[in-house]
Amino acid sequence: MDYTDTETFTTILDRTETREKGNCFEDFTEGQTIAHAPGLTLSNYANELWASQTLNHDPMYWRTDAAREAGFEEPPVHPDYLLAAVMGPTVEDLSEKGGYFLGRTNVRYHDQTVTPGTEVRVSSTVESTATSSSRPEYGIVTWETEGVDAETGDPLVSYERTNMIPRREPVATDGGESATAADGGDTDATDGDADDAPPEEFVTPDGDRFGDFAAALDEAEDRDAAVAYRHERGRTMDDVLVATLPLMTLNTAKQHHNVDVMADSPSGDIVAYGDVTRSVALGHARSDEATYRELGCDDERFHTFVTPGDTVYGFTRVLDAEATHDHAGTVTFEHIAFNQHDAPVYSGTRRALIQQ
Numbered sequence: 001m002d003y004t005d006t007e008t009f010t011t012i013l014d015r016t017e018t019r020e021k022g023n024c025f026e027d028f029t030e031g032q033t034i035a036h037a038p039g040l041t042l043s044n045y046a047n048e049l050w051a052s053q054t055l056n057h058d059p060m061y062w063r064t065d066a067a068r069e070a071g072f073e074e075p076p077v078h079p080d081y082l083l084a085a086v087m088g089p090t091v092e093d094l095s096e097k098g099g100y101f102l103g104r105t106n107v108r109y110h111d112q113t114v115t116p117g118t119e120v121r122v123s124s125t126v127e128s129t130a131t132s133s134s135r136p137e138y139g140i141v142t143w144e145t146e147g148v149d150a151e152t153g154d155p156l157v158s159y160e161r162t163n164m165i166p167r168r169e170p171v172a173t174d175g176g177e178s179a180t181a182a183d184g185g186d187t188d189a190t191d192g193d194a195d196d197a198p199p200e201e202f203v204t205p206d207g208d209r210f211g212d213f214a215a216a217l218d219e220a221e222d223r224d225a226a227v228a229y230r231h232e233r234g235r236t237m238d239d240v241l242v243a244t245l246p247l248m249t250l251n252t253a254k255q256h257h258n259v260d261v262m263a264d265s266p267s268g269d270i271v272a273y274g275d276v277t278r279s280v281a282l283g284h285a286r287s288d289e290a291t292y293r294e295l296g297c298d299d300e301r302f303h304t305f306v307t308p309g310d311t312v313y314g315f316t317r318v319l320d321a322e323a324t325h326d327h328a329g330t331v332t333f334e335h336i337a338f339n340q341h342d343a344p345v346y347s348g349t350r351r352a353l354i355q356q
């Protein structure tokens, strides 16, 4: 066979089977547990690349003296890199087939003293499987995932994530009509219902400390006001963010690195990994707060695609501030990432300890 003749080779390719990767919706059953084979060792290189490129420049992750002041023996890995390093090795088994990363909740950081060199093992349990009424060619799967320290077995990070996963065979649905009728056709919390009108006034905290957030909430209380502000920085998505960062965490989803396949998809291009978009937005937010520790995130949603050339900005609303420790208090934030057209691309709530 003459493989160098394009016509001959195309004929050969057309007649051969593709050895497929990943699982379809039908491959998941509720309660099933999957131990993800890829092992990942957290590295200083990947940690610094992730944190630097997403504008997460908090000195405690870079400087030994700042880390010690914050109660660490040495600079730990950044929590966003740790989370992505737990999610990346799951992709081959759970979502490489394609489909949308819809959201995640119950993100919990169990150990933030983790340092480069730690080996991570990851497993997931299928929590639920559901029919998508709007997209018969997909099903909706939610998994509970946990990453542990391979040496000690201690939990590092856990979360529940939901994806649309392609079906082998489409099912008959009502095309989403019943869901639309039942919920008014608006499942997007950022769309702004009529009874969810913006407040009269927005209050900006005076500084980046717990007391500043608590004082701003006090000021807004009993008024038609919210504590909310924009962050100045924006980050344009380039190849490093879109393709390098996910691959560096063993995330094999073609959405982030195969331009050829994605040219035929609704986005028409590769798209940013949800965790990168989120990390950029949280990086903007953290640059305006004296973060002490991350506690967790909930109700994370990815509203629309982010493609190369898009710029990600951040908006934060402060929901609650509770004095929980002598040196820090617990603040609950709602973060929205939005693009250069002011369209929300990510939203989620986050709890963090902020220095007094």
Ligand SMILES: CC(C)(COP(=O)(O)OP(=O)(O)OC[C@H]1O[C@@H](n2cnc3c(N)ncnc32)[C@H](O)[C@@H]1OP(=O)(O)O)[C@@H](O)C(=O)NCCC(=O)NCCSC(=O)C[C@](C)(O)C(=O)O
Binding pocket: 091, 095, 096, 099, 100, 101, 102, 103, 104, 131, 132, 133, 134, 135, 140, 162, 163, 176, 179, 187, 188, 251, 253, 255, 271, 272, 273, 274, 275, 300, 301, 302, 303, 304, 305, 306
């Ligand atoms: C997905 C799009 C097209 C839907 O757009 P839409 O307007 O049709 O949205 P919707 O109607 O709100 O949602 C569609 C269906 O999903 C359900 N749904 C929605 N959210 C949830 C949730 N949290 N939990 C459970 N179910 C959820 C929702 O209830 C609905 O069900 P239905 O079909 O039965 O009516 C649109 O929102 C979009 O384009 N989003 C952006 C997606 C994206 O870019 N994600 C990040 C990049 S992909 C990625 O990172 C990949 C990864 C990490 O590597 C990897 O999984 O391997």
